[in-house]
Amino acid sequence: MSTDAHEIYRRYVGAMVLHGLHAARECGLGGTDMYALNLLDLNGPMTPGELSAQTGLTTGPTTRLIDRLEAAGYVRRTPSPDDRRKVIVEPVGEPTELAEALAPARQKLGEVFARYSEEERRTLFDYFARATEALRP
Template sequence: MSTDPSATFRRYLSAIVLNSLAAAEAAGLNATDYYALNLLDLAGPLTSGELAVRTGLTTGATTRLIDRLEGSGYVRRAPDPADRRKVMVESTGQPKGLDEVLAGTRTRLAELIQEYPEAERATLFDYFERAATAYQSATDELIAARDA
């Protein structure tokens, strides 16, 4: 194990990405579909354009993504109540067995977090919230630079 903070953090991030890829595969999904379903679960219904921006996919690739997810029964298209020219993409549920696939990770992380005193857990969750915002901002910048 490295004592270099940068290497430790990179190892942590790599472990998250590799776990997510393995979980997606175990659930019968590719990584993009897995992340799109997670986005819809967290954000609620999105237009196809919003989903394209949030995933960083082109509009054509987003249409194919939605087609795959709809064909598998994970999402449905619905008219946007605010603008009937737009289509909303709504989650219809998660893949069967996803909870079982994620159970080991969830259990290990819950056990780890419970080892910390309550005040330190609060700090961890503050970090998670702030880091998620920082990563999203950095992602938005990368996508904007790519599309410029």
């Protein structure tokens, strides 16, 4: 990666972080809540214990974090079939507020994508998939 690519990447990451936090605000979520919601979105349903391990929070705050997300309609609690002490936290489709908050950005990005050829789009989506995997914390 050349210095120039570094520079581009740095600015790009900045823009994505800005965008993400902006979306979080639009949804009435804090940064940690958005963080947790994305964890659930990327890694699938998990227990509060697993979520607390991944967020770095202790169990108390995690419970209330899930409370907030559940009250806002972003996730759902389901009893675990295997272990009745456990609870499964799963994202509930894509919440309306989140979709609406992301809509303008999607619209703009859609216009950007429209400029590329089918071949180029394949390259971009391939990169997205690989980068998502590489950035997974």
